Amino acid sequence: MHNRFKSALNRFHCYIESKIVASSNSKSFYQFCSGKLSSPKLTPSAIIDNSGTTLLTNDDKSVAFSQFFSSVFSHPMNCPLPLLTPSLTFDLPTISHLDILCAFRSLSPKTKCHIVHFGLHNPRKSYCINGVLLNEPTVKEKNVTKVIVQNLSFSYHIQKIVAKARSKINLMFKSFHSKCPTIYKKAYTTFVLPTLEYCSVIWNPSHSVELTKELEKVQRDFSRRLYSRCVLPHVPYFERMQFLELTTLESRRTVTDIVFLHSILHSRYLLDFSSLLIPAPLTRPLRNGHPLRITLPFIPPK
Incomplete structure (x- = not known):
């Protein structure tokens, strides 16, 4: 019976997988894979405190967590925040809006803009936007942060x-x-x-x-x-x-x-290819000649 059930379950998995692949829907594919690999999202419906009491409501759980945090912290302080239940207190330090502003000012400024230097003999000057220094783009590779060299390489x-x-x-x-x-x-x-x-x-x-x-x-x-x-x-x-x-x-x-080159020669793209290639007409009749011969406008020296 175990072998028969295992065989039937395997056939069912194959049917579902073939159906997802045949649909060519990337969303269904990723949902199926994430459902197979992710851990079940189950949260405990109740918790047990130190005395062995089972707590079911959110208020009871909050009080239990607050009491536990109070026992751990050496200098508990009450936070004057508006709570839904006034009887609940949490051991959070008192923070004013001035402290928050000072913390924000102490953070290093960040920007989405970067400065890119081209050329080997570039003086590599520094530039700022609104007083924020622009840095060169970096990449983290093998736990080492290094600057991307702009050599037009992919x-x-x-x-x-x-x-x-x-x-x-x-x-x-x-x-x-x-x-x-x-x-x-x-x-x-x-x-x-x-x-x-x-x-x-x-x-x-x-x-x-x-x-x-x-x-x-x-x-x-x-x-x-x-x-x-x-x-x-x-x-x-x-x-x-x-x-x-x-x-x-x-x-x-x-x-x-080759398909892209064919489209360029037949003007299917709005692209100026005069600097890339030039149609080269035949200078003499050839047996296998055709009117789509091309030549490069510039050939680097060997």
């Missing part, structure tokens, strides 16, 4: 994308119980893949082998964990992609770049 952005995609994959494998590869593939393509490809035309790291491998490792690890969860024999990465009918992330970004 390495930090790519690291954030990778971390966000990995958290979604971990959430999916912790919440799902199914052993069907199709469910995990649909969940990956619906909720994880858009994170890895959003605006990839701008930050595509085609010049960096390290960043390309870092992005590809997300999909590589996902396919490996999928094979392990679905009890499939281990095969190389490209064979896993063929089985799941997926392509590498690098290939998908290349296709996205």
